[in-house]
Amino acid sequence: QAKGEHLPVCTYEPGREESHLRQLKLMSDLRRAQARGQLRLVFQPKLSLPEGRVCHAEALLRWNHHELGPIGPDEFIPLAERSGIINTLSDFVIDGALAACRAWLDAGLDLGVAINLSAIDLLDDKLPDAILGHLRRHRLPPRHLIVEVTESAVMRDIEYAVRVLERLRAAGVRLAIDDFGTGHSSLAQLKRLPVDELKIDKSFVMRLVEGSDDDVIVRSTIEIGHNMGLSVIAEGVETEAGLALLKRYGCDMAQGYLFSPPLESAAFAGWCNRHRDA
Protein backbone atom coordinates (compact mmCIF):
# COMPACT_ATOMS: atom_id res chain seq x y z
CA GLN A 1 0.00 0.00 0.00
CA ALA A 2 1.37 3.36 -0.96
CA LYS A 3 2.33 5.53 1.93
CA GLY A 4 0.16 8.55 2.47
CA GLU A 5 -3.06 7.11 1.03
CA HIS A 6 -4.75 7.16 4.39
CA LEU A 7 -3.89 10.65 5.49
CA PRO A 8 -6.60 12.15 7.68
CA VAL A 9 -9.19 14.09 5.67
CA CYS A 10 -8.88 17.18 7.81
CA THR A 11 -5.27 18.20 7.32
CA TYR A 12 -4.39 21.57 8.82
CA GLU A 13 -4.18 24.23 6.14
CA PRO A 14 -3.88 27.62 7.81
CA GLY A 15 -4.22 29.59 4.57
CA ARG A 16 -7.47 28.00 3.52
CA GLU A 17 -9.04 28.11 6.97
CA GLU A 18 -8.24 31.79 7.37
CA SER A 19 -9.71 32.67 4.01
CA HIS A 20 -12.83 30.65 4.79
CA LEU A 21 -13.29 32.55 8.07
CA ARG A 22 -12.73 35.83 6.25
CA GLN A 23 -15.41 34.92 3.70
CA LEU A 24 -17.92 34.06 6.43
CA LYS A 25 -17.19 37.31 8.22
CA LEU A 26 -17.46 39.36 5.03
CA MET A 27 -20.72 37.66 4.04
CA SER A 28 -22.28 38.45 7.38
CA ASP A 29 -20.94 42.04 7.49
CA LEU A 30 -22.02 42.73 3.91
CA ARG A 31 -25.66 42.41 4.99
CA ARG A 32 -25.26 45.48 7.16
CA ALA A 33 -22.73 47.39 5.03
CA GLN A 34 -25.35 49.40 3.19
CA ALA A 35 -27.21 50.46 6.35
CA ARG A 36 -23.86 51.43 7.89
CA GLY A 37 -23.04 53.68 4.94
CA GLN A 38 -19.98 51.69 3.91
CA LEU A 39 -21.01 51.26 0.26
CA ARG A 40 -20.54 53.88 -2.41
CA LEU A 41 -20.22 54.16 -6.16
CA VAL A 42 -17.31 55.49 -8.19
CA PHE A 43 -17.46 56.38 -11.89
CA GLN A 44 -14.99 55.90 -14.72
CA PRO A 45 -15.35 57.69 -18.09
CA LYS A 46 -15.91 55.80 -21.34
CA LEU A 47 -14.60 57.92 -24.23
CA SER A 48 -15.44 57.88 -27.93
CA LEU A 49 -12.60 57.35 -30.39
CA PRO A 50 -10.84 58.89 -32.14
CA GLU A 51 -11.92 62.28 -30.75
CA GLY A 52 -11.90 61.33 -27.05
CA ARG A 53 -15.26 62.79 -26.04
CA VAL A 54 -16.82 61.36 -22.83
CA CYS A 55 -19.97 59.40 -23.77
CA HIS A 56 -20.84 57.80 -20.48
CA ALA A 57 -19.52 56.58 -17.15
CA GLU A 58 -19.29 53.10 -15.70
CA ALA A 59 -20.49 52.85 -12.10
CA LEU A 60 -18.32 50.59 -9.93
CA LEU A 61 -19.20 49.56 -6.39
CA ARG A 62 -16.85 50.15 -3.43
CA TRP A 63 -17.02 48.77 0.11
CA ASN A 64 -15.07 50.37 2.93
CA HIS A 65 -15.16 47.82 5.77
CA HIS A 66 -15.05 49.27 9.32
CA GLU A 67 -12.10 47.05 10.40
CA LEU A 68 -10.61 45.60 7.25
CA GLY A 69 -10.60 48.75 5.10
CA PRO A 70 -11.44 48.72 1.37
CA ILE A 71 -12.66 45.36 0.01
CA GLY A 72 -12.64 44.95 -3.79
CA PRO A 73 -15.79 44.03 -5.75
CA ASP A 74 -13.96 41.04 -7.24
CA GLU A 75 -13.97 39.66 -3.67
CA PHE A 76 -17.36 40.76 -2.31
CA ILE A 77 -19.62 40.50 -5.39
CA PRO A 78 -19.23 36.68 -5.56
CA LEU A 79 -19.98 36.55 -1.80
CA ALA A 80 -23.10 38.65 -2.32
CA GLU A 81 -24.20 36.25 -5.06
CA ARG A 82 -23.67 33.24 -2.81
CA SER A 83 -25.42 34.73 0.21
CA GLY A 84 -28.45 35.87 -1.78
CA ILE A 85 -28.10 39.61 -1.24
CA ILE A 86 -26.87 40.55 -4.71
CA ASN A 87 -30.36 41.74 -5.72
CA THR A 88 -30.38 44.25 -2.85
CA LEU A 89 -26.90 45.46 -3.81
CA SER A 90 -27.86 45.78 -7.48
CA ASP A 91 -30.89 47.84 -6.50
CA PHE A 92 -28.61 50.16 -4.53
CA VAL A 93 -26.28 50.42 -7.56
CA ILE A 94 -29.07 51.16 -10.05
CA ASP A 95 -30.59 53.82 -7.81
CA GLY A 96 -27.22 55.44 -7.03
CA ALA A 97 -26.00 55.39 -10.63
CA LEU A 98 -29.20 56.98 -11.92
CA ALA A 99 -29.14 59.60 -9.15
CA ALA A 100 -25.60 60.53 -10.22
CA CYS A 101 -26.62 60.62 -13.88
CA ARG A 102 -29.54 62.93 -13.02
CA ALA A 103 -27.17 65.26 -11.13
CA TRP A 104 -24.77 65.41 -14.11
CA LEU A 105 -27.66 66.22 -16.47
CA ASP A 106 -28.85 68.97 -14.14
CA ALA A 107 -25.29 70.35 -14.17
CA GLY A 108 -25.33 70.46 -17.98
CA LEU A 109 -23.44 67.22 -18.66
CA ASP A 110 -25.44 65.11 -21.09
CA LEU A 111 -24.01 61.67 -20.26
CA GLY A 112 -25.22 58.12 -19.83
CA VAL A 113 -24.34 55.75 -17.02
CA ALA A 114 -23.42 52.06 -17.20
CA ILE A 115 -24.08 49.58 -14.41
CA ASN A 116 -22.87 46.00 -13.93
CA LEU A 117 -25.41 43.26 -13.31
CA SER A 118 -24.61 39.76 -12.11
CA ALA A 119 -25.82 36.40 -13.43
CA ILE A 120 -28.27 36.14 -10.51
CA ASP A 121 -29.89 39.47 -11.42
CA LEU A 122 -30.64 38.11 -14.89
CA LEU A 123 -32.70 35.31 -13.34
CA ASP A 124 -35.08 37.81 -11.74
CA ASP A 125 -38.07 38.52 -13.97
CA LYS A 126 -39.03 41.53 -11.84
CA LEU A 127 -35.73 43.23 -12.72
CA PRO A 128 -36.82 45.02 -15.93
CA ASP A 129 -39.81 46.68 -14.22
CA ALA A 130 -37.68 47.62 -11.22
CA ILE A 131 -35.09 49.27 -13.50
CA LEU A 132 -37.75 51.12 -15.51
CA GLY A 133 -39.31 52.29 -12.24
CA HIS A 134 -35.97 53.74 -11.09
CA LEU A 135 -35.57 55.50 -14.46
CA ARG A 136 -39.01 57.12 -14.14
CA ARG A 137 -38.38 58.17 -10.56
CA HIS A 138 -35.15 59.89 -11.59
CA ARG A 139 -36.87 61.36 -14.69
CA LEU A 140 -34.32 59.82 -17.05
CA PRO A 141 -35.00 58.54 -20.57
CA PRO A 142 -34.00 54.82 -20.76
CA ARG A 143 -31.29 55.52 -23.35
CA HIS A 144 -29.24 57.10 -20.54
CA LEU A 145 -28.74 53.66 -19.00
CA ILE A 146 -26.35 50.97 -20.23
CA VAL A 147 -26.48 47.55 -18.62
CA GLU A 148 -23.23 45.56 -18.67
CA VAL A 149 -23.43 41.78 -18.31
CA THR A 150 -20.65 39.26 -18.80
CA GLU A 151 -20.81 36.55 -21.44
CA SER A 152 -20.67 33.87 -18.76
CA ALA A 153 -23.55 35.45 -16.80
CA VAL A 154 -25.80 35.36 -19.85
CA MET A 155 -24.78 31.82 -20.79
CA ARG A 156 -25.86 30.40 -17.38
CA ASP A 157 -29.43 30.37 -18.66
CA ILE A 158 -29.42 31.99 -22.06
CA GLU A 159 -33.16 31.59 -22.73
CA TYR A 160 -34.13 33.33 -19.53
CA ALA A 161 -31.43 36.01 -19.76
CA VAL A 162 -32.41 36.87 -23.33
CA ARG A 163 -36.03 37.39 -22.23
CA VAL A 164 -35.01 39.74 -19.41
CA LEU A 165 -32.55 41.63 -21.62
CA GLU A 166 -35.05 41.93 -24.48
CA ARG A 167 -37.59 43.61 -22.21
CA LEU A 168 -35.01 46.17 -21.15
CA ARG A 169 -33.86 46.76 -24.69
CA ALA A 170 -37.43 47.16 -25.97
CA ALA A 171 -37.82 49.96 -23.42
CA GLY A 172 -34.71 51.71 -24.80
CA VAL A 173 -32.04 50.62 -22.30
CA ARG A 174 -28.71 49.86 -24.00
CA LEU A 175 -26.92 46.57 -23.36
CA ALA A 176 -23.22 45.70 -23.33
CA ILE A 177 -21.42 42.36 -23.20
CA ASP A 178 -18.63 42.72 -20.65
CA ASP A 179 -15.28 40.89 -20.40
CA PHE A 180 -15.65 39.76 -23.99
CA GLY A 181 -13.16 37.07 -24.97
CA THR A 182 -12.86 35.46 -21.53
CA GLY A 183 -16.00 33.28 -21.69
CA HIS A 184 -16.78 30.17 -23.67
CA SER A 185 -19.71 31.34 -25.74
CA SER A 186 -19.87 30.73 -29.46
CA LEU A 187 -20.54 33.39 -32.06
CA ALA A 188 -23.85 31.65 -32.81
CA GLN A 189 -24.92 32.22 -29.19
CA LEU A 190 -23.66 35.77 -29.24
CA LYS A 191 -25.74 36.55 -32.29
CA ARG A 192 -28.86 35.73 -30.27
CA LEU A 193 -28.11 38.32 -27.60
CA PRO A 194 -29.92 41.64 -27.94
CA VAL A 195 -26.81 43.79 -27.36
CA ASP A 196 -25.51 47.13 -28.61
CA GLU A 197 -21.97 47.18 -27.29
CA LEU A 198 -19.12 44.72 -26.94
CA LYS A 199 -16.44 45.30 -24.31
CA ILE A 200 -13.04 43.74 -24.94
CA ASP A 201 -11.68 42.39 -21.67
CA LYS A 202 -8.86 44.38 -20.10
CA SER A 203 -6.57 41.34 -19.96
CA PHE A 204 -6.12 41.74 -23.75
CA VAL A 205 -5.88 45.54 -23.70
CA MET A 206 -3.68 46.47 -20.73
CA ARG A 207 -0.35 45.48 -22.28
CA LEU A 208 -1.38 45.88 -25.91
CA VAL A 209 1.64 46.17 -28.25
CA GLU A 210 1.85 45.74 -31.99
CA GLY A 211 2.53 42.21 -33.18
CA SER A 212 1.62 40.46 -29.88
CA ASP A 213 -1.05 37.77 -29.41
CA ASP A 214 -3.17 40.40 -27.68
CA ASP A 215 -2.86 42.57 -30.77
CA VAL A 216 -4.28 39.82 -33.00
CA ILE A 217 -7.12 39.13 -30.54
CA VAL A 218 -8.04 42.79 -30.12
CA ARG A 219 -7.98 43.51 -33.84
CA SER A 220 -10.14 40.52 -34.76
CA THR A 221 -12.58 41.19 -31.92
CA ILE A 222 -13.13 44.72 -33.22
CA GLU A 223 -13.78 43.25 -36.66
CA ILE A 224 -16.22 40.64 -35.33
CA GLY A 225 -18.07 43.27 -33.31
CA HIS A 226 -18.39 45.57 -36.30
CA ASN A 227 -19.55 42.71 -38.53
CA MET A 228 -22.28 42.05 -35.98
CA GLY A 229 -23.28 45.71 -36.07
CA LEU A 230 -22.03 46.39 -32.54
CA SER A 231 -20.14 49.27 -31.09
CA VAL A 232 -16.82 48.05 -29.64
CA ILE A 233 -15.13 49.38 -26.50
CA ALA A 234 -11.74 48.47 -25.08
CA GLU A 235 -11.44 48.53 -21.28
CA GLY A 236 -8.19 48.69 -19.33
CA VAL A 237 -6.44 51.13 -21.68
CA GLU A 238 -3.25 52.05 -19.83
CA THR A 239 -0.77 53.13 -22.52
CA GLU A 240 -0.56 55.67 -25.36
CA ALA A 241 0.78 52.93 -27.63
CA GLY A 242 -2.26 50.77 -26.91
CA LEU A 243 -4.58 53.69 -27.56
CA ALA A 244 -2.89 54.43 -30.91
CA LEU A 245 -3.46 50.82 -32.04
CA LEU A 246 -7.10 50.88 -30.93
CA LYS A 247 -7.66 54.04 -32.99
CA ARG A 248 -5.95 52.49 -36.00
CA TYR A 249 -8.25 49.44 -35.79
CA GLY A 250 -11.35 51.62 -35.61
CA CYS A 251 -12.31 50.78 -32.02
CA ASP A 252 -15.32 52.94 -31.11
CA MET A 253 -14.65 53.66 -27.44
CA ALA A 254 -11.99 53.34 -24.77
CA GLN A 255 -11.84 53.29 -20.98
CA GLY A 256 -8.89 52.96 -18.63
CA TYR A 257 -6.36 54.47 -16.25
CA LEU A 258 -4.73 56.31 -19.18
CA PHE A 259 -7.73 58.66 -19.10
CA SER A 260 -8.93 58.46 -15.51
CA PRO A 261 -9.34 56.07 -12.59
CA PRO A 262 -12.89 55.62 -11.23
CA LEU A 263 -13.89 58.79 -9.31
CA GLU A 264 -16.61 59.94 -6.90
CA SER A 265 -19.63 61.42 -8.70
CA ALA A 266 -18.73 65.09 -8.12
CA ALA A 267 -15.04 64.53 -8.96
CA PHE A 268 -16.13 62.73 -12.12
CA ALA A 269 -18.25 65.73 -13.18
CA GLY A 270 -15.25 67.99 -12.48
CA TRP A 271 -13.01 65.75 -14.58
CA CYS A 272 -15.51 65.92 -17.47
CA ASN A 273 -15.60 69.71 -17.36
CA ARG A 274 -11.81 70.00 -17.32
CA HIS A 275 -11.53 67.38 -20.06
CA ARG A 276 -14.05 69.27 -22.21
CA ASP A 277 -12.16 72.57 -21.83
CA ALA A 278 -8.76 70.96 -22.43
Ligand code: C2E
Ligand atom coordinates in the same frame (compact mmCIF):
# COMPACT_ATOMS: atom_id res chain seq x y z
P1 C2E B 1 -15.46 45.07 -14.74
O1 C2E B 1 -16.92 45.33 -14.91
O2 C2E B 1 -14.76 44.40 -15.85
O3 C2E B 1 -14.85 46.50 -14.41
C1 C2E B 1 -13.59 46.93 -14.85
C2 C2E B 1 -12.57 46.85 -13.74
O4 C2E B 1 -11.31 47.29 -14.27
C3 C2E B 1 -12.84 47.78 -12.56
O5 C2E B 1 -12.32 47.12 -11.39
C4 C2E B 1 -12.00 49.01 -12.90
O6 C2E B 1 -11.68 49.79 -11.77
C5 C2E B 1 -10.79 48.35 -13.48
N1 C2E B 1 -10.05 49.21 -14.41
C6 C2E B 1 -10.45 50.31 -15.06
N2 C2E B 1 -9.48 50.81 -15.84
C7 C2E B 1 -8.42 49.99 -15.71
C8 C2E B 1 -7.11 49.98 -16.26
O7 C2E B 1 -6.71 50.81 -17.08
N3 C2E B 1 -6.29 48.95 -15.88
C9 C2E B 1 -6.69 47.99 -15.00
N4 C2E B 1 -5.81 47.05 -14.66
N5 C2E B 1 -7.93 47.99 -14.45
C10 C2E B 1 -8.77 48.96 -14.80
P2 C2E B 1 -13.17 47.05 -10.05
O8 C2E B 1 -13.87 48.35 -9.80
O9 C2E B 1 -12.27 46.52 -9.00
O10 C2E B 1 -14.28 45.98 -10.38
C11 C2E B 1 -13.94 44.63 -10.60
C12 C2E B 1 -15.16 43.86 -11.07
O11 C2E B 1 -16.13 43.78 -10.02
C13 C2E B 1 -15.88 44.50 -12.25
O12 C2E B 1 -15.19 44.17 -13.44
C14 C2E B 1 -17.24 43.86 -12.12
O13 C2E B 1 -17.23 42.57 -12.68
C15 C2E B 1 -17.41 43.76 -10.62
N6 C2E B 1 -18.21 44.90 -10.15
C16 C2E B 1 -17.84 46.16 -9.81
N7 C2E B 1 -18.90 46.91 -9.43
C17 C2E B 1 -19.99 46.10 -9.55
C18 C2E B 1 -21.40 46.28 -9.32
O14 C2E B 1 -21.89 47.36 -8.97
N8 C2E B 1 -22.21 45.18 -9.55
C19 C2E B 1 -21.71 43.99 -10.00
N9 C2E B 1 -22.57 42.97 -10.21
N10 C2E B 1 -20.40 43.80 -10.24
C20 C2E B 1 -19.55 44.83 -10.02
Ligand code: CA
Ligand atom coordinates in the same frame (compact mmCIF):
# COMPACT_ATOMS: atom_id res chain seq x y z
CA1 CA C 1 -18.17 46.28 -16.46
Ligand code: CA
Ligand atom coordinates in the same frame (compact mmCIF):
# COMPACT_ATOMS: atom_id res chain seq x y z
CA1 CA D 1 -14.95 44.18 -17.97
Ligand code: CA
Ligand atom coordinates in the same frame (compact mmCIF):
# COMPACT_ATOMS: atom_id res chain seq x y z
CA1 CA E 1 -14.46 41.74 -14.83
